[in-house]
Amino acid sequence: MTDPSTSPRDADLVIRMARGDEAALGALYDRFGGVLYAVAFRLLGEKADAEEVVFETFAQAWRDAGRFDPARGSTAAWLTMMARSRALDLLRAHSRRARITDTAAREDSSSAPAMSGGFTAPGSALEEDERRRAVRQALDGLAPPQRQAIELAYYEGLSQSEIAARLQEPLGTIKTRMRIGMQKLRDALRPYYFEGAV
Amino acid sequence: MSGAGQDPRELAAAYSLGALDPDETRAFEAALAGSPELQREVAEYREVSALLAQAAPGAGLPAELRARVLAQAAASKQAHLPPRAPRLLWLALAASVVALGATSLLWYSTRQGLVERDRAIAVLRDSLAAREELLAFREAEINAILDPNVTLTLMGEADSPKPTIQLFWNRKTNRMLVHAFQLAPAASRRAYQLWFIPKQGAPIPSITFNTEPSGHGLVPEVQVPAGMELAAAAITEEPEGGSPQPTTPVLLVASFAPAGS
Numbered sequence: 001m002t003d004p005s006t007s008p009r010d011a012d013l014v015i016r017m018a019r020g021d022e023a024a025l026g027a028l029y030d031r032f033g034g035v036l037y038a039v040a041f042r043l044l045g046e047k048a049d050a051e052e053v054v055f056e057t058f059a060q061a062w063r064d065a066g067r068f069d070p071a072r073g074s075t076a077a078w079l080t081m082m083a084r085s086r087a088l089d090l091l092r093a094h095s096r097r098a099r100i101t102d103t104a105a106r107e108d109s110s111s112a113p114a115m116s117g118g119f120t121a122p123g124s125a126l127e128e129d130e131r132r133r134a135v136r137q138a139l140d141g142l143a144p145p146q147r148q149a150i151e152l153a154y155y156e157g158l159s160q161s162e163i164a165a166r167l168q169e170p171l172g173t174i175k176t177r178m179r180i181g182m183q184k185l186r187d188a189l190r191p192y193y194f195e196g197a198v
Numbered sequence: 199m200s201g202a203g204q205d206p207r208e209l210a211a212a213y214s215l216g217a218l219d220p221d222e223t224r225a226f227e228a229a230l231a232g233s234p235e236l237q238r239e240v241a242e243y244r245e246v247s248a249l250l251a252q253a254a255p256g257a258g259l260p261a262e263l264r265a266r267v268l269a270q271a272a273a274s275k276q277a278h279l280p281p282r283a284p285r286l287l288w289l290a291l292a293a294s295v296v297a298l299g300a301t302s303l304l305w306y307s308t309r310q311g312l313v314e315r316d317r318a319i320a321v322l323r324d325s326l327a328a329r330e331e332l333l334a335f336r337e338a339e340i341n342a343i344l345d346p347n348v349t350l351t352l353m354g355e356a357d358s359p360k361p362t363i364q365l366f367w368n369r370k371t372n373r374m375l376v377h378a379f380q381l382a383p384a385a386s387r388r389a390y391q392l393w394f395i396p397k398q399g400a401p402i403p404s405i406t407f408n409t410e411p412s413g414h415g416l417v418p419e420v421q422v423p424a425g426m427e428l429a430a431a432a433i434t435e436e437p438e439g440g441s442p443q444p445t446t447p448v449l450l451v452a453s454f455a456p457a458g459s
């Protein structure tokens with residue numbers, strides 16, 4: 001576990017990357033690589049695809065480090081957005097949705113997913129555990145239909161229209177569930193945002 | 199969809215999850231570009247999205263991936279370094295006893311390196327110019343939509359998988375941006391034709407267009423007939439070159455709201 005007193009901030013690592021510091025890229029990878037891979041693998045269901053997403057995400061982070069603006073959000077949010085965008089593009093391009101959906105349908109969608117190792121961001125183990133617990137509690141605190149709509153979008157890459165079709169619910173209902181669910185998550189998780197968050 | 203009256207702020211959460219349909223995404227991004235409030239909203243939902251990653255089921259990160267990421271970074275850094283003069287050249291110059299043939303070979307090698315670098319720069323310049331052109335086109339599109347004189351008329355139903363066309367009409371400049379989606383491409387040697395229907399008189403033929411295989415189509419600058427009150431617009435399928443009057447049944451139609459309403 002990293003000692004916060006000696007560990008550089010996420011945003012500082014990105015600044016160093018912009019100057020061509022490969023060690024900073026390695027440190028950023030060590031902090032975020034695992035959880036980005038977990039998200040990509042959950043979306044794509046293929047190790048090779050998830051690996052490609054993580055590789056491309058860090059390649060883009062390396063190229064675009066000079067354009068990263070810490071005032072617009074945390075490094076974690078920046079990397080997560082890039083990784084999810086790439087994974088969703090790949091998912092849609094390969095038309096694998098049917099297979100992924102079938103796989104997911106065999107699982108019990110009401111059960112909470114197993115927790116990943118999480119971002120190994122600087123901070124004490126206690127802080128990281130607290131953050132993971134907060135995310136789990138916030139998800140558990142949602143009404144099941146709200147949580148289901150968000151999980152289908154986040155972990156399976158379905159659009160609101162696709163969720164409505166899959167659940168055979170009106171589109172407007174799905175939109176409302178997702179919006180209210182995300183508002184609740186935002187309110188519950190605001191104290192746990194990563195460093196540099198808006 | 200947001201263009202049909204939904205508050206874009208209500209779509210910020212779904213946008214941050216990547217859960218909007220393509221046409222909704224385009225409309226939302228057009229609103230996002232000009233709204234700092236919306237940008238803050240999206241930024242905050244992206245923080246939530248980053249936290250949700252914590253709940254992804256654990257998966258073993260391949261050990262060799264780290265080395266691959268770092269090797270790629272090192273390679274790209276090397277590619278951006280200025281070309282170094284061959285070491286032998288410096289030795290040759292220092293010794294001042296190099297044979298003319300060897301010097302010529304080194305000169306040729308260095309020149310070849312410069313030629314290759316110039317080629318690479320030319321390719322990058324072309325790519326940059328193409329991106330700038332695309333960006334300018336996108337900006338023009340966004341400006342055309344966001345202009346306060348623009349009114350939106352929808353042909354088809356919002357939130358429907360059926361063909362839909364948005365007409366962004368700038369009544370001040372009498373120009374219209376036509377945006378079609380979920381509209382299958384017309385048959386071979388056929389095209390879609392837009393008609394303006396005045397309060398009185400026959401339909402006035404306008405542009406012909408076609409859509410991409412994705413069902414998406416965009417015509418940015420359509421001249422709207424001036425000097426008359428228009429009641430509606432319609433779409434028919436016609437021969438590729440268009441028709442002076444409709445020859446097939448109307449596929450889509452929409453009435454225009456009276457000016458100033």
